[in-house]
Amino acid sequence: MPLILHGLQPLHWAAAGAALAALTLGLLFVGNRRLGISTGFEDVCSLVLRQTYFRRDSLLASRRWRMPFVVGLVLGGFLSAAAGGGWAPTWALGMFDQAVGFGPTGKLAWMFAGGLFIGFGTRLAGGCTSGHGIFGMSNLELPSLVTTVSFMAGGIVTTQLVYRVIVN
């Protein structure tokens, strides 16, 4: 199946997994940091919010590496699009367009709602696919296994409900 992005062929899963593993290990071996991206939301929040939670030392200390890393994620996506056929803003969402067919306003509302679940859920769980799924599971941490099973379950139930029940 081609990617939504310019209809490109995706990397082989093993190549992608090996690359993500190498980068995760590089972050630990060189930077002495455990991979984790969802705390990046708190980093951004801490720039404007003044509550105790966003003033804790551990958060302010990690901002120094995570903010540039997150900016890099945006840059990586930009370079991927630019090198793969040119960068251009797009509303394309693949099967969402065919099956659900919301216009721009509906898409923004749907994505915003999804984002609320992501932001609140990842912080309540203490991590996301990167911090729990890749790093925590690799480091054999029980909370990470529990969280990974939980978010996979939440995702499976939701997608099955949307695509096999509601729009079917």
Add this chain to the structure above:
Amino acid sequence: MSFFYLLLGTAFGFVLSRSGAADYNYIQGMFLFEEFQLYGIIGSAVALTAPGIWLIRRHGRTLEGRPVEVETKPLNRGNVAGGLLFGVGWSMAGMCPGPIFVNIGEGKISALAALAGALIGAGAFGTLYTRLQRAFRLPPIAVGTGQG
């Protein structure tokens, strides 16, 4: 050092972009059990990262010779509840946190709305932390739920 993390993030983002991990169709394909791609990516990443972490921790020193410090995450009711909520959001948006940033870079406009939601969701969590603490048995506020 900031440049090193910027570079690492850029490479990470490029791989997410080109592998399907930041692709709405591949995320739904994973949750529909129709596409192996994402299971393969996460599975192989864990299979290779696990022995790598073990070796680095056994070595005990970073490249610069500092002691390796891996702060572990706490176990509490938030893992299940937050995980379930995050799963709903991952399915709805077709992106987890990393790919939200990657999709913005790619030019996918709706990812901006997902980021706005995620920031407000995280902001709400931090604001309500002391009220959620007892119900979910969360650690003291100075510790937080763990970096991830």
